[in-house]
Amino acid sequence: MMNNNNNVSFYPARYSLNYSNVVAVGSTNPDDSRTAPFFWSATSGSNYGTHINVVAPGNYIYGLSHTSNTDSTSFWGGTSQATPLVAGIASLLFAQNPSLTPSQVRTILQNTAVDEVGNSSEDTPGFDQYMGYGRVNAFEALQLATLNTAEIDSTIGQEFVLLNPIKNDELLLNCKGNYEGDYQLKLYAMDGKLLFSRTTKIIRGDTIIPFNFPSGNYIFSLQSDLYTKNFKVNKL
Numbered sequence: 001m002m003n004n005n006n007n008v009s010f011y012p013a014r015y016s017l018n019y020s021n022v023v024a025v026g027s028t029n030p031d032d033s034r035t036a037p038f039f040w041s042a043t044s045g046s047n048y049g050t051h052i053n054v055v056a057p058g059n060y061i062y063g064l065s066h067t068s069n070t071d072s073t074s075f076w077g078g079t080s081q082a083t084p085l086v087a088g089i090a091s092l093l094f095a096q097n098p099s100l101t102p103s104q105v106r107t108i109l110q111n112t113a114v115d116e117v118g119n120s121s122e123d124t125p126g127f128d129q130y131m132g133y134g135r136v137n138a139f140e141a142l143q144l145a146t147l148n149t150a151e152i153d154s155t156i157g158q159e160f161v162l163l164n165p166i167k168n169d170e171l172l173l174n175c176k177g178n179y180e181g182d183y184q185l186k187l188y189a190m191d192g193k194l195l196f197s198r199t200t201k202i203i204r205g206d207t208i209i210p211f212n213f214p215s216g217n218y219i220f221s222l223q224s225d226l227y228t229k230n231f232k233v234n235k236l
Contacts, residue, residue: 001026001052001079005036005045007129017051017165021102023090023109024051026132027058027082032117034130035059038077046079048122050165050234052132053106054113058082089138096145109133112140126232127164128217159227162220165234171211171220177204179227185209188219211235 001024002010013024027035027046036045038059046058059077064070086109093105100108113134116123122130159179163172180203187195195213202222213235220231 001047026055
């Protein structure tokens with residue numbers, strides 16, 4: 001994510017919005033709070049934004065010195081320290097289950113991440129721009145990876161997928177087609193205020209819903225007799 005304590009995007013992390021094989025990683029302190037600042041600069045901090053996926057420990061990370069292969073007393077901090085930790089977990093997942101796709105690995109990392117462990121003002125329920133889906137949990141991720149591919153798809157698969165964050169005043173909702181029908185759609189502000197309610201027929205594929213609301217976070221709800229789902233969505 002980078003270490004400038006702002007929401008300026010850096011690459012390749014930003015590609016996570018468009019490619020499911022990219023994982024954008026932020027950094028946390030030993031107490032699970034977002035690192036801001038790192039120990040080496042009062043103005044530093046783990047960058048944030050709508051493209052972040054997960055966070056991992058990245059401050060005061062010990063390792064071998066670049067001048068010695070036996071001296072392990074050196075340490076550093078940055079999202080460059082957090083990212084190898086997530087890459088290591090991803091490697092363990094592939095080793096545990098070589099049939100996994102990169103997209104499945106990312107989804108496992110996200111779905112098993114620990115939520116609401118950081119500062120309550122930043123680490124809000126569900127996805128947020130500071131912690132993504134939460135702090136990675138290697139044990140839970142490996143437990144999920146022991147399932148076979150069909151079981152994993154059943155566990156992590158979503159009947160409905162939203163393109164998040166929302167762009168161009170359009171909410172794009174994709175349906176796998178197992179629960180087509182008429183849905184009551186509702187949008188709430190984060191304080192619980194109902195912003196709209198309408199009935200829409202949803203079929204397999206993409207449904208585009210006009211979203212003429214200001215930038216910010218919202219709760220989007222869809223409900224039918226067969227299926228109910230709530231999403232936290234972000235408008236850029």
